[in-house]
Each structure stands twice: as structure tokens, then as C-alpha cells.
Amino acid sequence: MQNKNLEFKVGVFVAIGLLVLGFMILKLGNREFKETYKIIGLFDYTGGVVKGGPVRCAGVEVGKVVDLILVTEGLANDEVSHVEVVMDIADGVILRDDARVSIQSYGILGEKHIEFTPAEKIDPAAKILKPGDKIKGINPVVLDDLAKEGQEIFKSLRGAAKAIEKVLSDQNVDNISETISNTKNLTADMKVFINRLDNLVANNAEDVTTLISRLSDGSAKFKETLDNLDSILVSVKEGRGTAGKLVVDPELYNELTALIKDLRKYGIFYKGKGQNTSRSKHIKGYDSGDEDKDMGINRGFIR
Amino acid sequence: MKIKADVFIIIGSKIVKLLKQLGEATLMLVDTIWCMFTSPPRRDIIITQMKEIGVMSLPVVLLTGMFTGMVLAVQSYYQLYQLSMETSIGILVGLSMTNELGPVLTGLMVAGRVGASMAAELGTMKVTEQIDALETLATSPIKYLVVPRFIACVLLVPILTVYSIFIGIVGGYIIGVKLMGINATFFIKNMLDYTDNFDLANGIIKAFFFAIIVAITGCYKGFSASGGAEGVGKVTTQAVVVACISILISDFFLSIILF
Amino acid sequence: MIEIIDVHKNFGELEVLKGVNLSVKRGETIVIIGRSGCGKSVLLKHLIGILTPDSGKLLFNGVNISQMKENELVEHRKKFGMLFQAAALFDSLSVKENVAFGLREHMDLSEEEIDRITSKKLSLVGLYAVEGKKPAELSGGMRKRVGLARAFAMDPAIILYDEPTTGLDPITSDVINELIVKIKKELHVTSFAVTHDMKSAYKIADRIAMLYDGKIIESGTPEEIQNTSNPIVRQFIAGNSKGPITEKNL
Numbered sequence: 001m002q003n004k005n006l007e008f009k010v011g012v013f014v015a016i017g018l019l020v021l022g023f024m025i026l027k028l029g030n031r032e033f034k035e036t037y038k039i040i041g042l043f044d045y046t047g048g049v050v051k052g053g054p055v056r057c058a059g060v061e062v063g064k065v066v067d068l069i070l071v072t073e074g075l076a077n078d079e080v081s082h083v084e085v086v087m088d089i090a091d092g093v094i095l096r097d098d099a100r101v102s103i104q105s106y107g108i109l110g111e112k113h114i115e116f117t118p119a120e121k122i123d124p125a126a127k128i129l130k131p132g133d134k135i136k137g138i139n140p141v142v143l144d145d146l147a148k149e150g151q152e153i154f155k156s157l158r159g160a161a162k163a164i165e166k167v168l169s170d171q172n173v174d175n176i177s178e179t180i181s182n183t184k185n186l187t188a189d190m191k192v193f194i195n196r197l198d199n200l201v202a203n204n205a206e207d208v209t210t211l212i213s214r215l216s217d218g219s220a221k222f223k224e225t226l227d228n229l230d231s232i233l234v235s236v237k238e239g240r241g242t243a244g245k246l247v248v249d250p251e252l253y254n255e256l257t258a259l260i261k262d263l264r265k266y267g268i269f270y271k272g273k274g275q276n277t278s279r280s281k282h283i284k285g286y287d288s289g290d291e292d293k294d295m296g297i298n299r300g301f302i303r
Numbered sequence: 304m305k306i307k308a309d310v311f312i313i314i315g316s317k318i319v320k321l322l323k324q325l326g327e328a329t330l331m332l333v334d335t336i337w338c339m340f341t342s343p344p345r346r347d348i349i350i351t352q353m354k355e356i357g358v359m360s361l362p363v364v365l366l367t368g369m370f371t372g373m374v375l376a377v378q379s380y381y382q383l384y385q386l387s388m389e390t391s392i393g394i395l396v397g398l399s400m401t402n403e404l405g406p407v408l409t410g411l412m413v414a415g416r417v418g419a420s421m422a423a424e425l426g427t428m429k430v431t432e433q434i435d436a437l438e439t440l441a442t443s444p445i446k447y448l449v450v451p452r453f454i455a456c457v458l459l460v461p462i463l464t465v466y467s468i469f470i471g472i473v474g475g476y477i478i479g480v481k482l483m484g485i486n487a488t489f490f491i492k493n494m495l496d497y498t499d500n501f502d503l504a505n506g507i508i509k510a511f512f513f514a515i516i517v518a519i520t521g522c523y524k525g526f527s528a529s530g531g532a533e534g535v536g537k538v539t540t541q542a543v544v545v546a547c548i549s550i551l552i553s554d555f556f557l558s559i560i561l562f
Numbered sequence: 563m564i565e566i567i568d569v570h571k572n573f574g575e576l577e578v579l580k581g582v583n584l585s586v587k588r589g590e591t592i593v594i595i596g597r598s599g600c601g602k603s604v605l606l607k608h609l610i611g612i613l614t615p616d617s618g619k620l621l622f623n624g625v626n627i628s629q630m631k632e633n634e635l636v637e638h639r640k641k642f643g644m645l646f647q648a649a650a651l652f653d654s655l656s657v658k659e660n661v662a663f664g665l666r667e668h669m670d671l672s673e674e675e676i677d678r679i680t681s682k683k684l685s686l687v688g689l690y691a692v693e694g695k696k697p698a699e700l701s702g703g704m705r706k707r708v709g710l711a712r713a714f715a716m717d718p719a720i721i722l723y724d725e726p727t728t729g730l731d732p733i734t735s736d737v738i739n740e741l742i743v744k745i746k747k748e749l750h751v752t753s754f755a756v757t758h759d760m761k762s763a764y765k766i767a768d769r770i771a772m773l774y775d776g777k778i779i780e781s782g783t784p785e786e787i788q789n790t791s792n793p794i795v796r797q798f799i800a801g802n803s804k805g806p807i808t809e810k811n812l
Contacts (some may be wrong), residue, residue: 017462432650441639
């Protein structure tokens with residue numbers, strides 16, 4: 001009997017211990033989603049996402065990262081081209097391919113997770129992601145890259161400033177001011193001429209000879225004006241003077257275009273949401289076709 | 304010059320003795336594991352030891368686990384409160400109980416309670432020739448005395464650790480939520496977010512090694528007893544000290560390996 | 563049956579056995595006498611394989627004990643029973659479990675069978691209705707007797723006695739001596755005893771051998787020993803504090 005009692009005690013001890021263990025295992029385990037499907041996110045840079053990390057949709061946990069694959073295909077020497085982040089998403093969670101897929105930090109310790117942000121308006125044309133679908137993700141901003149881009153902006157700004165300086169410091173400035181003063185003179189002379197004409201009309205053919213001599217005088221002045229105007233047009237044509245430069249000089253034109261391009265790239269000349277896609281395509285000068293997703297102000301994919 | 308030479312001889316012989324003991328204890332472990340599979344001891348002997356080691360140790364393990372969890376919560380509350388992070392007490396209690404304090408405290412308690420009693424019991428048997436009597440009865444002392452204790456330790460210390468971890472977290476919860484007024488949901492959620500089965504497994508693996516240390520140290524020291532009651536007292540103290548130190552040192556290395 | 567040939571044994575610096583030669587015949591009771599700490603118990607532990615000699619041989623039926631493998635040694639030990647100086651009963655077990663220990667470990671017997679054998683062995687040493695008691699509840703003499711019952715519970719061929727009468731009053735000592743003689747007669751066992759109690763030695767021995775300074779210096783029947791001319795043996799059996807033994811040590 002005593003022996004039986006002993007076994008009972010040990011049995012109770014072990015049973016309760018195992019129950020507690022089981023309870024803790026269930027509680028502490030990453031809450032598993034029973035039925036899941038896989039989606040693959042493509043990233044150039046994952047910023048420290050780990051296996052088992054959470055996947056959230058609009059801030060709600062809907063799955064977890066199950067694998068990180070370094071993709072080397074298509075490149076020589078097994079270079080890594082990008083990373084495939086394999087995610088398990090709970091069944092019943094519908095994600096469309098127009099959602100923004102980004103890598104975000106959360107929590108006190110700032111661990112990384114994958115965040116799906118659905119598009120603002122539901123677009124019925126957007127495809128619903130099926131198991132195994134791939135979706136391009138937005139790379140987290142890398143500080144080094146940011147600094148590099150900034151440097152490029154400053155470089156092109158400096159180029160533009162130099163070109164403008166060059167245009168302004170030429171003898172063109174003299175030409176311009178001469179033209180302006182000639183025009184001024186002409187205008188004044190024309191005024192006098194018109195006054196005289198008025199007088200003539202009022203006095204009715206008084207001193208016609210004087211008029212004629214004055215007229216020939218005026219026409220000489222007029223001819224001079226015309227000559228001056230002619231020379232301005234010629235210099236514009238030849239690319240002298242700011243206006244001429246603007247029309248003719250490709251360097252200045254390019255510099256200015258590049259400047260505006262860069263400024264737009266960083267959202268300084270922001271035209272509004274709807275035009276993002278076409279603009280970013282235009283600026284980057286690559287054609288990734290219609291599949292190209294809204295990249296916002298970030299750089300798009302190289303591939 | 305002569306004194307210097309003597310010092311070297313003393314230190315040298317101490318080291319030789321230490322290495323010899325380490326070797327003997329390791330051989331004993333090997334013998335034990337070998338014997339465990341080749342000629343397992345009778346079931347009732349194991350059950351008796353299980354009761355001694357597991358069931359009887361439960362109160363002291365629960366008590367220390369509970370109060371450790373509570374102390375952790377109290378101490379960390381005042382620190383974390385200043386950072387407005389008091390809801391992360393759950394993380395602190397959960398992680399430290401599973402990875403560190405659960406197994407180590409259980410190991411130390413078992414070393415103090417079970418290791419000491421093993422050394423004393425086997426030591427007494429040694430000095431009263433009961434170990435020799437076992438051998439004359441054609442029974443291996445390893446099989447009859449060490450293996451049951453070893454099996455009971457290795458099986459039950461991890462379970463004791465589970466108890467300790469659980470009660471420690473409960474203690475932390477009681478202090479954090481009931482006394483300090485932290486939101487219970489945040490306490491539990493934060494703890495569950497940062498503590499997972501990996502941490503629990505860590506603790507249980509550690510407990511497994513601590514069990515081996517306690518059982519082998521206790522038995523080895525008991526077998527090495529000589530010279531009557533005084534000798535038994537000496538080996539008992541040694542068993543507890545050596546087991547505790549070994550637990551703490553091996554905990555350090557296990558922590559490195561397991562993380 | 564047993565042959566001890568030139569056995570040496572050291573414990574660290576201390577030389578305990580310095581070339582012991584002795585042979586024991588079947589059915590014989592041999593008693594080794596000698597001073598305390600001269601290595602008598604060490605010699606006994608060699609016979610049962612607990613200790614192994616540094617050099618020399620111990621033959622049992624022609625087989626070298628110290629070269630036996632683990633399983634052979636187990637079989638070898640089953641042929642031996644040993645009564646320890648302080649009985650060495652297992653404290654945690656009852657008297658019955660102590661006596662039945664070998665039976666449980668090595669024989670597949672039913673519970674009734676074990677009960678029958680243990681009470682038979684206990685009655686042989688004159689103990690009744692003590693089966694349920696723990697060794698701590700027994701007197702020294704009773705413990706010795708339980709130890710004796712345990713020693714021959716498995717019907718061994720040889721029983722080793724390590725100072726069977728030490729620590730007992732003269733009457734109890736005599737009871738134990740009587741028992742040893744009785745067991746020898748009834749079970750026809752070979753006995754190998756070590757003692758420094760001369761009264762006990764004369765009573766139980768067929769042959770007495772004296773171990774001194776790590777060697778057997780004299781061996782013979784009790785009568786021969788009593789009439790020996792060896793001064794060392796004479797001093798020992800007479801129990802004098804003055805003589806060659808003490809002179810040498812001083």
C-alpha cells in the first residue's frame with residue numbers, strides 16, 4: 001500500500017509538471033495561424049527582418065516571416081541580386097497587389113516586421129494576391145544612400161549656378177543694356193514725332209517742308225532703331241544674351257532640367273498624388289512597364 | 304629556495320588531485336550512463352528516489368521561485384517606472400525566469416537539498432562499509448545507488464524547473480498587476496511577445512545539465528567519504544559547494560552556447 | 563580452494579601487504595590474527611575483489627580474481643558471503659529486506675519464497691519476528707546476527723568474517739562464535755575470518771595464521787600456535803605490551 005501511495009505522489013507531481021509545461025508551451029509559442037498561405041515579398045534590403053518575425057496588415061498581425069532567401073539567379077558569380085521574404089499569411093486575410101509592402105520597426109526593442117498598407121481606395125482592378133504570388137516591397141531607407149543622393153543634388157545645383165554665372169558675365173550684358181537704351185531712345189523719339197504729327201494735323205499743313213525734313217530726320221532715327229533690333233535678333237539667334245542662351249545653349253538647358261528633376265525626385269516640386277507614377281517613371285528614365293507600383297518618394301527598383 | 308619548491312609541490316599536488324577527482328567523477332558519469340542502459344535498476348528504487356528528489360523538493364522550489372519572481376517585479380518596477388516602461392516588467396520576469404533564474408535557482412535548491420542528502424547518505428554508507436557490503440552481495444553500487452538517483456534527478460529537475468518558472472511568473476504577475484497596478488493585458492502580452500518556447504527550452508536544457516551535475520557530485524562525494532561522521536560532514540559540505548559552483552560556471556557557458 | 567601468492571598492496575606511501583602467501587582448503591575455517599590496522603581487512607577485501615593487489619595473485623579454484631571481468635566478478639561474489647565488522651546493514655531497509663537483498667537482486671523468486679528463506683535464515687541465527695524492524699532499532703549483537711543471516715542467505719561456498727566479535731560483550735561474542743561453528747557444520751562452508759580476539763580464534767579456527775608487517779609469519783592449528791616458539795606470535799597471543807612487536811614500533 002505504501003508503495004502505491006509513493007507512485008501516486010510521483011505520478012501527481014509529474015502530471016502537474018507536464019500540464020504546466022504544456023500550458024506554457026502553448027502560451028509562449030508564437031501564436032500560430034492555423035490555415036495559412038504563402039506570399040513572397042521581394043526586397044533589395046531587408047534591414048534585419050528575422051525568421052518568425054511578425055507580418056502585419058494595417059497594424060494587425062496577420063502572419064509571420066517563415067524564410068529569407070538570398071536570390072542569386074541570373075547573376076554571374078552567385079552575386080546576391082535581391083532577397084525573397086517568404087511569409088505565411090492567415091487564410092481569410094485578403095491582400096491586393098496595390099498594397100504598399102514595407103519594412104517597419106515596432107516595439108520597445110525596435111524589431112523589424114513586414115507591414116502591408118492597403119491602398120487608400122480599393123481598386124477593383126488590383127489583383128488579389130494568391131498563394132505563392134510575389135510582390136515587390138519598398139526598401140527601407142538606408143542612411144548611406146540618402147547621403148549619397150544629397151551629394152548628387154548639390155553637384156547638379158552647383159553646375160546650374162556655374163552655367164548661369166557664365167551667361168551673365170559675358171559681354172552680352174553690354175549688348176542687352178545697349179539694346180534697352182536704344183529702345184528707350186526710339187520710344188522717346190517716336191513720342192516727339194507723334195506730337196509733331198499731332199501739331200501738324202492741328203495746324204493743317206503748316207511748314208510742310210519743315211515737316212518733311214523732320215520726317216526724313218525721324219526715318220533716319222527709325223532706321224537706326226530697326227538696325228538695333230535686327231542686331232538683337234541676330235545675337236539671340238546666335239545664342240548671345242540670356243534669352244538666346246535659353247533658346248540655344250543645350251548645356252544650360254540640361255543643367256536646369258536636371259536640377260528640376262532632382263528637386264522633384266525629393267518631392268520639393270510635388271505635383272500631387274495622381275501624377276506620381278508617370279513622373280517617377282519619366283525622371284528615372286527607365287521603363288518598367290505598367291506593373292510598376294506606386295513608389296512614392298522612394299527610389300524604385302533597379303531591376 | 305626550499306620554501307618556494309614546497310609551494311610548487313603543494314600547488315602541483317592540489318591540481319593533480321583536482322584533475323584526478325574530475326576524472327573519477329567523469330568516469331562515474333560514464334559508468335552511470337552505461338549502467339543505466341545495460342542493467343537498469345529496479346523500478347521501485349527509482350520511484351523512491353523520484354519521491355525524495357522531486358516531490359519532496361517541490362515546496363522549497365516553489366517558494367524560492369515565487370519569491371524570486373516577486374522580487375524581480377518589485378525591483379524592476381521602480382527602475383522601469385522612471386522610464387515609463389513598467390508594462391515591460393512582464394518581459395523582464397518572463398525572460399529571466401525561463402532562461403536564467405528558473406533553472407539556476409532550482410539547480411541550487413536541489414544541490415542544497417538533494418545533493419547534500421545524497422552525499423551524506425552515500426557517505427554514511429561508505430564509512431559504515433555498506434558500500435562494500437553491496438559489492439560483496441554482487442551488486443554494483445553504481446547500479447543500486449547512483450543510477451536511480453541519477454535517473455530521478457535528470458527526469459525531475461527539469462520538471463521542478465518548469466514549476467519554478469511558472470510560479471515565478473505568477474509571482475511577478477501578482478506583484479506587477481495586483482500590487483503595482485500594471486495593466487494585466489499589457490503585462491501578459493508583453494511577456495508573451497518577448498518570451499517564447501525557445502526561452503523555455505533553454506531553461507529546461509540547462510536544468511537537465513544541472514541535474515547531472517547535482518547527481519554526480521552528490522554521489523561521487525558520498526563515495527569518496529572516509530573516516531566516520533566527520534568525513535561524512537566534510538563530503539556533504541564539499542558536495543553542495545562543488546555542485547553550486549559547477550552549476551553557476553556551467554550556466555555561464557550554457558548561456559553562451561544556447562544563445 | 564583459495565591460494566594467495568605473494569600479494570603486495572600499497573595505499574599511497576603506506577605499504578600494507580608485503581608479499582602474503584596463504585592457501586585455504588575447502589571446508590576449512592582459517593583465522594587470520596594480527597594487530598589492528600595490520601591489513602587483515604584489506605586481505606579480505608582482496609578475496610572478494612573489492613580491492614585488487616598491486617602485484618601477486620589471488621587464485622580461487624585456479625582462477626585469478628584480479629583479472630576477472632565485471633560479469634565474472636559478479637558470479638564470483640555470489641559464491642561469497644561476508645560479515646562486516648559493524649554488520650554494515652543497509653539503514654534504509656528493514657531487516658527482512660537486508661537479508662533478502664541478494665535474493666531480490668540475483669534470483670527471480672516469488673514473495674512467499676523470499677519470506678520463507680529469510681525467516682529460515684533468521685531463525686538459524688536465533689532471531690524471530692524482527693523482519694519488519696529497521697537496523698537502527700537493533701542491538702549490536704542482533705545486528706551482527708542479521709548481518710550473518712544476510713551473509714549466508716544466498717548459500718555461499720565461502721563466508722568471510724571481518725572481526726565477528728568486535729564491539730560485543732563476552733557473552734554475545736560467544737553466541738556469535740557458536741553460530742559460526744554451527745553454520746560451518748550445517749552448511750559445510752569454507753570460512754575465512756580475521757580477528758584479534760584470541761578466544762574467538764581458538765574457538766572457531768581449524769587453522770590460525772598470523773599476519774605481521776605485511777606477511778604471514780606463522781600458520782598452524784590452534785594448538786601449534788599456542789605452543790609456538792616465535793616471540794612475535796607469543797607476545798600477540800599472550801597480549802603483552804612488552805615484546806618484539808612493540809619494541810620494533812618504538
